[in-house]
Every structure is written in C-alpha cells, then in structure tokens.
Amino acid sequence: MRVLGIETSCDESGVAVYDGERGLMAHVLHSQVDAHAVYGGVVPELASRDHIRKLAPLVREALAAADCGPTDIDGVAYTAGPGLVGALLVGASLGRSLAWAWGVPSLGVHHMEGHLLAPLLEDDPPEFPFLALLVSGGHSQLVAVEGLGRYQTVGQSIDDAAGEAFDKTAKLLGLPYPGGPALAELAETGTARFDFPRPLTRKPGLDFSFSGLKTAVAYALQKAEPSPTLKADIARSFEEAVVDTLVLKCRRAIRQTGLRRLVIAGGVGANRRLRRAMAAMCEAQDASLHFPRPEFCTDNGAMIAFAGYCRLRAGEVTPPGISARARWRLDELRPPTAAA
Incomplete structure (x- = not known):
C-alpha cells in the first residue's frame, strides 16, 4: 500500500509518500519561519494562506520525487488535529479532494500520533x-x-x-x-x-x-x-x-x-x-x-504518511466530510477500525 501524507497543523507544509514495502519514498517540506519571524510568533491567518499557496506544488514535487503518479497512490492521509483550525482545514480539504478525485480512501491523522510513531521510520524501530x-x-x-x-x-x-x-x-x-x-x-x-x-x-x-x-x-x-x-x-x-x-x-x-x-x-x-x-x-x-532523526522531530509529512498507512492498511477510513479539531486528546484514539 502506498500513502500520500499531508501535514498542515501549524506553520510548516509537509508532504510525503510512504510505501509499505519500499518505506519512505519521498518527503518535502516548506517552512514558514521567515514569514512569521517579523511578528515573533505564528500568525494563524498568514499560516493558512501560505499553506494554500504551497501545498499543491509540494504534492506535485513529492510525487515526482517518488517517481509515481496519482494512479500509484492507494490512500491519502492528512493531519486532522490538533492544531490551528484554519491551517488544518487547508490540508484536510486538499487531502479529501485528492482522495475523491483519485478514487482512494482517506484518513484524518492525529498530529501527535504522527510524532509518536515517527521513530518507527528509522532503521532500528522500537517494538x-x-x-x-x-x-x-x-x-x-x-x-x-x-x-x-x-x-x-x-x-x-x-x-x-x-x-x-x-x-x-x-x-x-x-x-x-x-x-x-x-x-x-x-x-x-x-x-x-x-x-x-x-x-x-x-x-x-x-x-x-x-x-x-x-x-x-x-x-x-x-x-x-x-x-x-x-x-x-x-x-x-x-x-x-x-x-x-x-x-x-x-x-x-x-x-x-x-x-x-x-x-x-x-x-x-x-x-x-x-x-x-x-x-x-x-x-x-x-x-x-x-x-526520530532531527528532521522528523519537527512537523513533517513523513510521520503523517506513516501513521496514515498504519491505519489505512487495517481498513480504517474517515467518514465523508471535511473537519478539523483544534484540541484532540491522544488517549481518545482507539486501535484501527475497518469501515462498515
């Protein structure tokens, strides 16, 4: 199974492609640090607008780096929370739209579950x-x-x-x-x-x-x-x-x-x-x-692609609709459940 992952929880746009057999095939990241530095912190509206500008080109770049096209993608994962609602909705909207257009399942991923599972991307993952x-x-x-x-x-x-x-x-x-x-x-x-x-x-x-x-x-x-x-x-x-x-x-x-x-x-x-x-x-x-390696400690698409892969391969999908959660406790999550 090959999954496209999209991360837009705050001020970094990340896109990655993860394959169950080949591992991480590509990951690209755009940081908004320079845009927010003048304000001394993240400005939510500016973050959302920058995600809108950068996300689609990043998807094309990640697919090209992985040497694959839409027909090679078996599922789309995107960050659904917690985070800035406007930024999350940008990624959720694109993720759901791509999945619908490509005829594949999609899944909203918990941002912190992505971080928690990131070390499993390494050569010596914990059991x-x-x-x-x-x-x-x-x-x-x-x-x-x-x-x-x-x-x-x-x-x-x-x-x-x-x-x-x-x-x-x-x-x-x-x-x-x-x-x-x-x-x-x-x-x-x-x-x-x-x-x-x-x-x-x-x-x-x-x-x-x-x-x-x-x-x-x-x-x-x-x-x-x-x-x-x-x-x-x-x-x-x-x-x-x-x-x-x-x-x-x-x-x-x-x-x-x-x-x-x-x-x-x-x-x-x-x-x-x-x-x-x-x-x-x-x-x-x-x-x-x-x-995880330092580049996967901060927000990134690779962890979202991997977390999405782990749940999508078990048959779990997110019901129709576009939604995001600013607050979402990690212990609210449950083991993967197949769609009815």
Whole structure:
C-alpha cells in the first residue's frame, strides 16, 4: 500500500509518500519561519494562506520525487488535529479532494500520533510496548504505548509545554523567532550558574510544570545588568533545568511502568543536550532509547504518511466530510477500525 501524507497543523507544509514495502519514498517540506519571524510568533491567518499557496506544488514535487503518479497512490492521509483550525482545514480539504478525485480512501491523522510513531521510520524501530515522551511547542506528555491506538497518558504538563517554555524564555532574552533553537544555540556558550527550579521533581507523579521556570528567568533578568554573557548563562541554566526535569520524569516513568523502551519525539526532541542526557539515563536504567532523526522531530509529512498507512492498511477510513479539531486528546484514539 502506498500513502500520500499531508501535514498542515501549524506553520510548516509537509508532504510525503510512504510505501509499505519500499518505506519512505519521498518527503518535502516548506517552512514558514521567515514569514512569521517579523511578528515573533505564528500568525494563524498568514499560516493558512501560505499553506494554500504551497501545498499543491509540494504534492506535485513529492510525487515526482517518488517517481509515481496519482494512479500509484492507494490512500491519502492528512493531519486532522490538533492544531490551528484554519491551517488544518487547508490540508484536510486538499487531502479529501485528492482522495475523491483519485478514487482512494482517506484518513484524518492525529498530529501527535504522527510524532509518536515517527521513530518507527528509522532503521532500528522500537517494538511495542514502549514509553513515549512527546515534547513540542504545544505538548509535553508521557504516554504508555501498548500498540497502535492503545495509548495511556501517564503524565502531562499542567501549564506550559516544554517547547512553549523554550519559546517564551527566548523572547524574554530578546532572541529571534523561532526561540527554541536560538536559545539552545546561545546556551552552548554559557555557564549554568543560575540555580533555576526543577518544577514538580520533589513531588511524586509524572506531571510537568514549566511556567514557574519561565518566571524565574524573568526575575533573574530583572536583578542583573543585561549583557551577552548574562543571557548566555541564563540560557544554559534554563536549558539544563528543563533537561534535568524531563530526564528525571522519564526515569521515574520507566521505573513505574516497567517499560524498558523509551521514545522521544516532538520538536524539543532535536535538542542535543536532551539527547545526551537521555542516552546516559537510559544506559543506567538498562533501557533502550529511540529518537526520530532531527528532521522528523519537527512537523513533517513523513510521520503523517506513516501513521496514515498504519491505519489505512487495517481498513480504517474517515467518514465523508471535511473537519478539523483544534484540541484532540491522544488517549481518545482507539486501535484501527475497518469501515462498515
């Protein structure tokens, strides 16, 4: 089975082709970073308009890269949520239209299920069951994964997500958009001389909280004379506090669930310091660690094509109509169900 995947949940247009026998055949991506940088964040209406301009050419480019045409596609998958509703509707409209025109089934994919399954695209994919840490701009959650569609959230952020905290802290430091990567780069030149809190680590449980950490950064900036060295040291101290918190919670989750395979997915999963710290922790816990390649940590069409393939091959399709969900809990999903 060969599936075309379309991702438009936020500010990146991604299209990919996945084949059950040949694997990932093509993936192309258009980022809107430059368009939103002047505003310091994503402007939803501009994001939707840019998806409209770029998506059809990206589909043609992906098909050409995969050396196939519409008659070679057996199904179309598109992101149906969660995300920006306008952006999601662009991808859903095109995905449903292409599927109707080509006479193939289509499926609306949960964006975070795409991230969760992204490590399965790698050469050494994790086997079910496993523990997943999903860390992105909008999500920070620990999920016990028994199989496709069998997800139990065991921990999540009660306020800001880790990626959101990175972006907000970067803004406090006057760094350009997107803030997370800029902060991580600045942190490489700094020293961790600020003792920022590791929120909720002294209490039992697996939930996260990062809003207080951002507030601690704001207080540190108020108390000292701004300088490049100060900002670099704050960035390093902040990054280490986030990494320490995520590592401690993952170690605790491994012990509590008994799951010995850990998947890290989402945009923050590309952070080099987090990858090193998680690798050391998993080695000490005799657990295996699985990341998607950095380009598949951020939003992309490949993960949507693969997640769609996994469900479409089981006979699941989305009923007629075009819809999108701004909010959609991962544990609302169920194992694939064939169409009636």
